[in-house]
Amino acid sequence: MSPASTAPVYDRQILEFERPVVELERKIQELKQISTASIDFGDEIRRLEKKARRLQVEIFAELSPWQKVQLSRHPLRPYLLDYVPVLFDDFLELHGDRAFADDASIVGGLARFGAREVLVLGHQKGRNTRENVHRNFGMSRPEGYRKALRLMHLAARFGRPILTFIDTPGAYPGLGAEERGQAEAIAKNLEVMAGLPVPIVATVIGEGGSGGALALGVGDRVLMLEYAIYSVISPEGCASILWKDQSKVATAAEELKLTAPDLVRLGICDEVVPEGEGGAHRDLEGTARNLRATLDRQLDLLVGLAPSELTDRRYRKLRAIGVCEERAVS
Amino acid sequence: MAWWTREKATAIDVTDKRSVPKGVWVKCEECDEILFGPDLDANLRVCPRCDHHFSLPTRDRLRLIADEGSFVEADLGVESGDPLGFRVDGKKYRDRVKAARKSTGIADAYRAGSARVGGYEVELGTFAFEFLGGSMGSAVGEKITRQLERSLARRRPAIICSASGGARMQEGILSLMQMAKTSAALARLREAKVPYISVLLHPTTGGVAASFAMLGDVILAEPKALIGFAGPRVIEQTIRQKLPEGFQRSEFLMEHGIIDSIVHRRELKDRLVRLLAWFGTPRHAAGHDAG
Numbered sequence: 001m002s003p004a005s006t007a008p009v010y011d012r013q014i015l016e017f018e019r020p021v022v023e024l025e026r027k028i029q030e031l032k033q034i035s036t037a038s039i040d041f042g043d044e045i046r047r048l049e050k051k052a053r054r055l056q057v058e059i060f061a062e063l064s065p066w067q068k069v070q071l072s073r074h075p076l077r078p079y080l081l082d083y084v085p086v087l088f089d090d091f092l093e094l095h096g097d098r099a100f101a102d103d104a105s106i107v108g109g110l111a112r113f114g115a116r117e118v119l120v121l122g123h124q125k126g127r128n129t130r131e132n133v134h135r136n137f138g139m140s141r142p143e144g145y146r147k148a149l150r151l152m153h154l155a156a157r158f159g160r161p162i163l164t165f166i167d168t169p170g171a172y173p174g175l176g177a178e179e180r181g182q183a184e185a186i187a188k189n190l191e192v193m194a195g196l197p198v199p200i201v202a203t204v205i206g207e208g209g210s211g212g213a214l215a216l217g218v219g220d221r222v223l224m225l226e227y228a229i230y231s232v233i234s235p236e237g238c239a240s241i242l243w244k245d246q247s248k249v250a251t252a253a254e255e256l257k258l259t260a261p262d263l264v265r266l267g268i269c270d271e272v273v274p275e276g277e278g279g280a281h282r283d284l285e286g287t288a289r290n291l292r293a294t295l296d297r298q299l300d301l302l303v304g305l306a307p308s309e310l311t312d313r314r315y316r317k318l319r320a321i322g323v324c325e326e327r328a329v330s
Numbered sequence: 331m332a333w334w335t336r337e338k339a340t341a342i343d344v345t346d347k348r349s350v351p352k353g354v355w356v357k358c359e360e361c362d363e364i365l366f367g368p369d370l371d372a373n374l375r376v377c378p379r380c381d382h383h384f385s386l387p388t389r390d391r392l393r394l395i396a397d398e399g400s401f402v403e404a405d406l407g408v409e410s411g412d413p414l415g416f417r418v419d420g421k422k423y424r425d426r427v428k429a430a431r432k433s434t435g436i437a438d439a440y441r442a443g444s445a446r447v448g449g450y451e452v453e454l455g456t457f458a459f460e461f462l463g464g465s466m467g468s469a470v471g472e473k474i475t476r477q478l479e480r481s482l483a484r485r486r487p488a489i490i491c492s493a494s495g496g497a498r499m500q501e502g503i504l505s506l507m508q509m510a511k512t513s514a515a516l517a518r519l520r521e522a523k524v525p526y527i528s529v530l531l532h533p534t535t536g537g538v539a540a541s542f543a544m545l546g547d548v549i550l551a552e553p554k555a556l557i558g559f560a561g562p563r564v565i566e567q568t569i570r571q572k573l574p575e576g577f578q579r580s581e582f583l584m585e586h587g588i589i590d591s592i593v594h595r596r597e598l599k600d601r602l603v604r605l606l607a608w609f610g611t612p613r614h615a616a617g618h619d620a621g
Binding site: 194322 | 409
């Protein structure tokens with residue numbers, strides 16, 4: 001139950017449905033502070049701790065899709081660079097697309113995962129305003145996708161598995177991004193990833209926002225953290241287009257079927273990785289432990305396959321996606 | 331402002347809606363010229379005055395490209411299901427699709443089949459923008475994938491004419507994944523050196539632009555078509571700036587090195603034939619119909 005960081009938690013960093021638990025925890029802290037040798041609140045503290053825990057389990061057992069969307073965007077949620085030191089050894093970041101710029105909303109680099117050398121690639125959001133200006137809120141431009149493409153080609157040439165981590169509101173809708181071929185950059189990644197002769201495991205760790213997410217998302221396995229989401233459009237965008245009403249975000253989130261269990265049912269997500277109690281932001285270590293075990297197990301299943309077998313299976317997997325009805329036509 | 335009122339007073343309403351059948355007189359969306367409907371149709375729905383390209387009905391698009399009588403449609407019965415049970419204010423997506431089928435007479439937003447173009451055998455497909463904005467759900471993705479697979483199996487070039495607002499929201503993540511599925515099929519085509527020509531029509535945006543539409547060995551576009559990933563309104567809201575004139579139009583894309591060539595509708599077929607010849611496409615054994 002330890003929070004991901006020891007920094008104080010500000011009110012604006014607490015979601016409405018987290019508040020009852022957080023308030024109990026604050027009370028517990030206060031009691032601990034005023035406890036002295038002569039006045040022992042031990043029993044009361046233990047009672048409240050039990051209560052807080054029970055409350056949290058209750059709340060998290062019944063999260064709505066919209067609440068999961070909020071969790072996936074939680075201001076304290078661990079980002080790629082929070083997981084990297086916990087999951088990998090000797091991470092070496094590599095920058096730039098060799099053509100235009102280094103897009104800091106996508107981070108890529110070499111790393112060792114257990115005994116294996118791998119390529120790590122993923123979106124990166126900022127924790128504060130200054131960082132978010134640098135990271136563009138995790139919204140990538142063409143040069144970001146092209147950097148990813150360059151590094152994936154590198155991994156393929158040297159037979160290194162690719163682990164991608166998805167966490168983006170979506171591709172950046174900007175003037176320059178369009179001028180430099182945003183659509184082409186995303187499309188190219190889809191095409192190339194479908195045919196790369198090395199294992200690719202994509203994990204949605206936060207927000208899986210549309211084409212910008214998919215541009216790092218074509219692989220042999222798609223995993224999702226328990227409270228991650230993956231959607232064709234944001235609930236906000238969907239509400240404003242289909243309902244013409246911004247207040248319908250929760251309804252849109254429900255209709256879009258964007259939670260991890262939904263994606264398992266729809267045959268997109270292969271495995272849901274459990275988060276620590278109260279979400280990844282309250283238990284980075286526990287979440288990372290589960291993630292490491294799952295990634296390791298999935299890679300074990302993939303690394304032994306011949307490249308052609310790997311890409312054939314990947315194709316068949318993609319090929320099967322979709323729900324159509326076929327009517328006999330005379 | 332006297333001159334203004336005078337002009338208004340002398341304006342004659344030439345389109346008396348009660349006596350003139352619908353579609354006989356059409357006002358050009360670009361230059362405001364009043365055009366005689368049958369003349370416009372005879373000119374491939376291109377304004378004779380300003381060359382504005384009106385949208386062309388799907389069946390006319392097929393007729394424009396395929397040699398006469400050569401188009402054999404495939405996968406006519408492939409239709410989207412409603413995997414999410416999507417509803418907006420109680421209205422079912424399934425019913426919206428049904429209504430679109432009824433009003434357009436086609437099964438979903440894409441039609442594909444085998445055809446000859448200047449005698450060259452191809453696998454040809456085109457979006458039907460009139461069907462829910464040409465949006466791509468499972469059925470569209472499946473039909474395109476099958477088209478590309480036929481193309482690969484028969485080693486015939488693939489031609490896709492795109493006109494779409496993007497992925498179909500009501501099929502959620504499954505729509506998004508059609509981008510990956512169709513692009514994977516294209517990867518195989520590319521690997522096997524079977525050519526693919528992408529023709530971009532007005533408008534081509536979102537998930538369709540960010541997948542097969544932008545992956546052509548050659549990418550052609552009709553003049554002034556809106557082509558891009560994000561819609562102009564979304565961009566304006568994001569950057570809080572007015573977009574420059576002509577932004578995301580075909581001419582803008584060519585200037586920025588994103589497409590190969592802009593082709594007037596009248597010349598589209600000839601251009602395709604030229605490309606097919608260059609690619610070394612075998613011609614139909616029974617000779618060809620210059621169509």
